[in-house]
Amino acid sequence: MDQAVMGGGERAAGVPGALVDAFARIVGAAWVVTDRQALRTYESDGLLHYATVPAVAVLPGDGAQVQAVVRACADAGVPWVARGAGSGLSGGALPVADGVLIVLTRMTRVLDVDLPNARVCVEPGVTNAAVTRAVAPTHFFPPDPSSQIVCSVGGNVAENSGGAHCFKYGFTTNYVTGLDVVLPGGERVQLGGPELDAPGYDLLGAFVGSEGTLGVAVRAWLRVVPVPEAVRTLVAIFDHMAPAGEAVSEIVGAGIVPGAIEMMDSPAIAAAEQIAGAGLLDAEGRAPGAALLVELDGPREECDGLFDLVAEVCRRCGATEVRLARDEAERERFWKLRKAAFGAMGRISPNYFVQDGVIPRTRLAEVLERIDALQREYGLTVANVFHAGDGNLHPLVCYDAGVPGQARAAEELSARILDACLQAGGSITGEHGVGVDKKKHMTKMFAEADLEAFQRLRCAFDPAGLANPGKVMPTPRLCGEVPGPYRRHPLEEAGLAERL
Amino acid sequence: MPSASSVEELAAAVAAAEGPVRPRGGGTKLGWGAAPPEGAVELDTTGLDRVVEHNAGDFTAVVEAGARVAVLQARFAAHGQMLALDPPLGGGGGAAGDEGRGGAAPGGATIGGVIATADSGPLRHRYGAPRDLVLGMTVVLSDGTISRSGGKVIKNVAGYDVAKLVTGSFGTLGVIASVSLRLHPLARRHATVVAPSSEPERLAAAAVALAARPLEASCFDLRWQDGEGALLIRFDGVAAEPRAAAVAGELPGARVVVEDEEEWARQRELQRRRDGLVLKVSTPLTGLGRVLAVAAAHGGTVAARAGLGLSWVGLPAGADAAAVRRALAPAPVTVLDGARTVPDPWPQLTPGTEALMRAVKRRFDPRGVLAPGVFAGGI
Numbered sequence: 019m020d021q022a023v024m025g026g027g028e029r030a031a032g033v034p035g036a037l038v039d040a041f042a043r044i045v046g047a048a049w050v051v052t053d054r055q056a057l058r059t060y061e062s063d064g065l066l067h068y069a070t071v072p073a074v075a076v077l078p079g080d081g082a083q084v085q086a087v088v089r090a091c092a093d094a095g096v097p098w099v100a101r102g103a104g105s106g107l108s109g110g111a112l113p114v115a116d117g118v119l120i121v122l123t124r125m126t127r128v129l130d131v132d133l134p135n136a137r138v139c140v141e142p143g144v145t146n147a148a149v150t151r152a153v154a155p156t157h158f159f160p161p162d163p164s165s166q167i168v169c170s171v172g173g174n175v176a177e178n179s180g181g182a183h184c185f186k187y188g189f190t191t192n193y194v195t196g197l198d199v200v201l202p203g204g205e206r207v208q209l210g211g212p213e214l215d216a217p218g219y220d221l222l223g224a225f226v227g228s229e230g231t232l233g234v235a236v237r238a239w240l241r242v243v244p245v246p247e248a249v250r251t252l253v254a255i256f257d258h259m260a261p262a263g264e265a266v267s268e269i270v271g272a273g274i275v276p277g278a279i280e281m282m283d284s285p286a287i288a289a290a291e292q293i294a295g296a297g298l299l300d301a302e303g304r305a306p307g308a309a310l311l312v313e314l315d316g317p318r319e320e321c322d323g324l325f326d327l328v329a330e331v332c333r334r335c336g337a338t339e340v341r342l343a344r345d346e347a348e349r350e351r352f353w354k355l356r357k358a359a360f361g362a363m364g365r366i367s368p369n370y371f372v373q374d375g376v377i378p379r380t381r382l383a384e385v386l387e388r389i390d391a392l393q394r395e396y397g398l399t400v401a402n403v404f405h406a407g408d409g410n411l412h413p414l415v416c417y418d419a420g421v422p423g424q425a426r427a428a429e430e431l432s433a434r435i436l437d438a439c440l441q442a443g444g445s446i447t448g449e450h451g452v453g454v455d456k457k458k459h460m461t462k463m464f465a466e467a468d469l470e471a472f473q474r475l476r477c478a479f480d481p482a483g484l485a486n487p488g489k490v491m492p493t494p495r496l497c498g499e500v501p502g503p504y505r506r507h508p509l510e511e512a513g514l515a516e517r518l
Numbered sequence: 519m520p521s522a523s524s525v526e527e528l529a530a531a532v533a534a535a536e537g538p539v540r541p542r543g544g545g546t547k548l549g550w551g552a553a554p555p556e557g558a559v560e561l562d563t564t565g566l567d568r569v570v571e572h573n574a575g576d577f578t579a580v581v582e583a584g585a586r587v588a589v590l591q592a593r594f595a596a597h598g599q600m601l602a603l604d605p606p607l608g609g610g611g612g613a614a615g616d617e618g619r620g621g622a623a624p625g626g627a628t629i630g631g632v633i634a635t636a637d638s639g640p641l642r643h644r645y646g647a648p649r650d651l652v653l654g655m656t657v658v659l660s661d662g663t664i665s666r667s668g669g670k671v672i673k674n675v676a677g678y679d680v681a682k683l684v685t686g687s688f689g690t691l692g693v694i695a696s697v698s699l700r701l702h703p704l705a706r707r708h709a710t711v712v713a714p715s716s717e718p719e720r721l722a723a724a725a726v727a728l729a730a731r732p733l734e735a736s737c738f739d740l741r742w743q744d745g746e747g748a749l750l751i752r753f754d755g756v757a758a759e760p761r762a763a764a765v766a767g768e769l770p771g772a773r774v775v776v777e778d779e780e781e782w783a784r785q786r787e788l789q790r791r792r793d794g795l796v797l798k799v800s801t802p803l804t805g806l807g808r809v810l811a812v813a814a815a816h817g818g819t820v821a822a823r824a825g826l827g828l829s830w831v832g833l834p835a836g837a838d839a840a841a842v843r844r845a846l847a848p849a850p851v852t853v854l855d856g857a858r859t860v861p862d863p864w865p866q867l868t869p870g871t872e873a874l875m876r877a878v879k880r881r882f883d884p885r886g887v888l889a890p891g892v893f894a895g896g897i
Contacts, residue, residue: 134726135802135827156730178675189673191682192650207870213800213827215636215647217850217865218894219691219875223649223682227675244732271575273598273703316734319757376671380575408673409576445674452676463676464666471657471665472678474881478874490677 033073033118037094041076041118044086049124051075060119063104063111064165065455067371072099072113077121081141081198081206081236084120088234089204091118097484100234102142102170106177107372108453110229110489117487120234122172128152129237137195137212138240142172146179149240157242160187163449164357175235178227180449182278182356185407186315187243189449191226198237199225202480212239224475229451230486232479246315249277250325251343253352254310254332255298259283259402261336262308263382266406268331269312270379274324276407277315280356283308285401286414287355289362294355306338310406311356313349359403360414367399367416369425371432374456375439376448379409388438389413396431398424410448411439437462452490460492473497523565525582525656525664525695531561532693532888533662540889541689543584543628546608547635550854551688551892552863558889561693563630569593570696571670577701578653578670583630583694590629600704601629602645605637606786630694636686639786640737640752643825648685651700655681657692660883670698683878689889690897691882705736705754709762710781713749713772718814721747722807724769725824729803733765739785740829742810742820749824750781788821789830795839795856797831801849812845830854864894 041050051057052074061069078084091098097117104111113119125141131152132138138152138159146166149159162181163169169179174190175197196210210222225232256262262281269276282290287298288305299305312328314321329340343349363370377385386402393400399416413435417428436446436459446452446459460469469491477497479485488494519542522528532539538558542548566584573579574597581590587607594600607626627637633648633655645651654668657680667680684691715721725740728751737752749769753761759776766772775781790796799809806822809829813820816837822829833842839860843851850865857863867875872895879886879897891897 132802133730134804136729137802178679180673180675184673188646188650191679192646201874205870205873207874208868209871213802213849215798215800215828215850216871217852218867218871218897219878220636220649220682220686221871221874221878223685224679227679244730246732246734267575270577273705275703317732317757317761319760320734320755323756376669376673378573378576378578378671380573405673409671410673443669444671445669445676447676448671448673449675456676460677463669467663468666468677470663471659471667471680471882475678475680475683475878478877478881 033096033116034094037090037096038074040090041074041087044090045076045078045083049077049079051077060101060104060113060121063101063106063109065107065109065453068109068112068454070113070115072119073116075119075121077124079124081200084234084236085200085204085206087118087120088200088202091484092202092204092482095482095484097487099486100172100176100230102173103145103168105165105169106173106451106453107374108447108451108455110177110451110453110486111173112454114487122170125236132212133157135212136242138242139212140171140238140240142170142175142235142238144171145169146171146174149242153242156245158245159193159240159242160184161190161193164360171238171240172235175226175238176228176230177449177451180405180410182280182405185279185405186275186277191223193241194222194226194238195241196239197222197225197235199233199235201233202482202485210239229453229490231476231490233485246277248318248321249313249315249349250321251311251313251349251352252325252329253296253298253341254312254337255306255339255341256308256310256337258307259386260383262310263386263406265310265332265335265337266382267379268335269328270407272327272331274328276312276328278311278313279407280311281308281402281404281406282356282359283402285366285399286359286403289366289401290355290359292365293358293362294351296351296355298355309355311352356403359401363401363414363416368418368420370417371415371428373411373413373415373432373435374447374450375411375413375436375444377409377411377439377442377444379406381442382406382409385411385438385442389435392431392434396427398428398431400431405448408448409444433459454489457490457492460490519560519562521562521565525566525658528561528563528566528693528695529658529662529664532658532660535559535887538887538890540892541630541634541693543631544586544626546627547631547637550635550857550863552896553858554892555890563693564628566695572597574599578672578698579701580670580696580698581629582696584628586625587627587629587632588625594701595704598704599701601651601699602641602702603632603648603651604639604641604786605632606639606790608790629697633685633697634687634689634694639789640739640782640823643738643823644736645702649682652681652685652697653700654698655684656695657684658695659692660885660888664695665692668698672700688893690879690893691888693888705758707755707758708776708778709753709758710775710778711749711751711762711766711769711772712775712781713766713769714746715748715771716746718742718747718810719807721749722810724749725806726803729825737782738823738825740806740810740820740822740824741785741788742813743788745814747810750785752778752782785821788819788832791832791855794835795833795837795859796854797833797839797842798852798854799829799831799846799849801827801829803827805849809846812842816842818842867895
């Protein structure tokens with residue numbers, strides 16, 4: 019699979035020179051990138067299979083500059099894509115060849131920390147980890163994608179990012195109380211705010227997770243929560259995945275809501291151990307069949323009581339060993355094992371695809387069997403790393419792009435894993451987003467009437483279709499005029515009606 | 519009154535409507551929002567009352583909009599589970615129209631009605647609002663299109679979150695046909711700290727201090743009634759009693775109540791009034807003292823989510839709602855019960871968001887037939 023096939027090629031493209039001049043006036047010439055070599059920095063996000071060089075990249079320094087840039091794009095009818103840290107895994111920040119890339123990495127100010135009200139206000143380029151740093155040591159920001167050291171709040175908002183702790187704590191959408199947004203027409207509106215339940219439609223809820231297609235957030239109010247009193251972490255080692263899955267079901271079924279409950283299979287453990295060194299390999303360097311990382315957090319009495327119960331459940335389900343983290347250093351090693359898995363895959367396989375399918379937790383065993391059958395059918399290795407509590411699988415489909423046909427086979431295998439997730443009643447994406455990568459699968463999950471309702475929402479925000487075009491929806495669509503009694507004069511409709 | 523007992527019937531009824539239609543579930547909150555237009559036809563959804571799926575092992579369920587919340591809770595409780603939504607389920611009244619139809623239908627609020635009004639109770643402290651518990655939704659749009667968003671799994675980011683948009687939209691964007699919901703384990707043990715005080719400022723300060731601590735309470739409320747107030751903090755789970763006792767030990771005059779259902783039922787009841795008004799107010803946590811003081815000055819009651827900054831202020835009939843709103847400004851105030859006794863029950867929308875909300879309304883309901891005029895901004 020070469021770039022030309024997946025990325026739409028590297029067609030030389032441009033935007034009007036007057037627009038580039040306008041950007042220079044808005045942000046200063048130093049923050050407008052037109053050099054093709056320099057622009058290649060931005061050709062991909064975290065999903066490197068796709069690459070498109072934008073016509074121009076602009077790096078605004080504040081919300082007013084973002085608004086001016088978006089307005090200039092609207093006036094010129096030029097599409098644009100907003101980009102944060104570029105760590106996304108669905109090609110959501112893939113540039114448009116004839117368009118503008120608005121890079122938000124300069125906007126890294128923490129604007130307000132209000133701990134008595136449990137709120138932080140930040141610019142979109144602030145990293146996820148920096149939010150927690152800003153409110154430490156008493157509070158933290160729960161969404162914690164594996165990329166949290168680099169990924170930005172703006173990207174978390176666009177993708178409704180999750181992470182290892184969302185089974186207990188929820189997702190980005192549960193922690194964003196307000197956004198200051200520049201709409202694709204250039205208007206600036208505040209959705210929600212520092213307080214809850216702003217009057218009117220929950221536009222904030224619609225915006226979070228809309229993958230940069232409804233506008234660009236230039237400020238975010240985030241809810242932070244007090245750091246739990248106690249944290250207890252264990253790793254249980256199993257010979258096979260099935261008993262580990264059983265342990266997950268028993269723990270959750272007993273009404274225990276762990277802070278995190280993560281599962282890895284043998285190939286994933288083998289790869290991650292090369293970086294993490296958590297001591298899970300045997301004397302011959304072989305990885306066990308499965309590892310379950312369970313973390314309980316909360317009030318001390320509660321944690322202590324439930325922790326023994328969890329360890330007992332793991333043993334009863336056939337764990338060959340249960341290791342309790344004795345101190346913070348050991349806990350960090352356990353977590354490194356889990357979080358290193360993606361990066362470590364590069365050491366055991368030249369290339370890999372990451373999938374992000376979700377299944378109802380009770381269907382885990384059968385879907386894992388299906389994945390196992392598929393990897394044998396295709397003769398490829400699939401390593402499994404997942405958020406077991408919420409059924410979010412991250413199968414890593416390993417392949418060698420140097421072997422003719424293998425990339426295509428790996429892509430087909432990935433698609434069939436998603437089919438298995440959907441057949442089990444799940445979803446094609448739990449936290450990475452649809453972006454450009456999974457839009458072809460949208461029709462397997464949604465009917466035309468569903469997609470049409472999505473388009474209604476998109477058109478209300480972006481009637482001209484300029485914000486991150488070509489993402490989320492399986493086929494390009496235009497916004498028709500609105501029929502019915504609210505229709506305005508045709509001239510007004512064509513010009514300003516939707517901008518108001 | 520047209521009624522529907524299947525999604526297809528519902529879609530046909532909506533598509534056939536030639537004028538304004540208004541979905542109706544249990545009829546317990548018909549007095550909320552601005553008055554619907556004369557001649558608006560009510561569309562009864564209570565025939566749509568099936569539990570389509572209850573996936574106990576996955577802690578999820580798919581239910582039709584007309585299912586009574588009380589019936590659902592009993593069904594989930596049999597499996598040791600709950601839907602973590604506990605708004606008052608009976609009618610408050612106050613709207614002339616309700617009484618004329620004999621008040622709330624037996625059985626109380628439906629899940630569709632609770633979601634359409636984004637109503638919630640004390641459990642919101644830990645588990646969030648309806649928006650946070652709805653995993654997916656099937657909605658009938660004004661042209662009769664049956665449209666689905668979200669899914670049945672607890673984690674899913676595929677497609678736009680239309681379900682959040684429809685939640686709390688008072689039937690103005692589409693008619694909810696069914697919802698898929700996240701469920702939670704039902705705790706076997708509870709204990710509630712009740713810490714009384716007759717000084718609003720003191721209560722509010724104690725609430726702010728407690729909110730900054732990792733108590734992991736399941737409910738955390740403030741109450742004000744008849745010149746007396748209290749903090750109510752509920753703990754669930756194996757260590758509920760010792761945890762409650764530890765907190766009670768720090769608060770003067772506090773006691774621990776183990777049989778605490780009545781305390782919380784009373785708290786929920788303060789969110790409704792058969793006469794007079796109920797105002798929902800949103801403030802920072804540090805603004806709760808002001809809400810208590812204003813309510814006290816106007817002879818009102820308060821039930822507040824102390825960790826969230828949401829208050830339900832009850833006022834006696836004849837109270838000066840405008841004065842209370844002015845005193846609470848700039849906090850947005852929505853008049854729930856008694857909505858029709860004030861010129862506009864909704865807070866002012868900012869011009870930018872109002873334009874965007876109108877654009878959303880036009881896209882979803884271009885015919886303008888779904889509960890026109892009942893929502894904020896006259897939408």
